[in-house]
Ligand code: SF4
């Protein structure tokens with residue numbers, strides 16, 4: 001099992017999640033974070049830290065197979081992120097809005 005990041009993370013980067021992960025398995029894209037499924041130890045401590053409620057166990061219906069695939073694909077391509085940074089400008093305004101997948105960027109973030 002693993003935890004996966006889903007669509008409400010797009011354009012967020014509150015990044016509270018990365019600070020609590022004991023194995024540093026978050027990876028940063030231009031406007032979303034993902035979890036590496038082979039590195040996550042299923043501890044669940046990141047879930048209550050995410051203000052966008054975007055993290056789910058892969059057994060949850062909210063974590064559809066497409067999200068597990070997306071997390072795996074981009075965790076292999078994007079840089080690791082372990083430190084909290086400033087959220088994206090519209091993070092609060094866009095929190096919870098539907099249709100965020102249309103804004104997903106495949107480009108890597110800066111990492112740390
Ligand atoms: S706190 Fe949640 S929504 Fe924000 S970057 Fe982390 S996983 Fe994404």
Ligand code: SF4
Nearest residue numbers: 021040041043044046
């Ligand atoms: S469930 Fe635990 S190991 Fe997995 S990403 Fe969240 S904090 Fe990290």
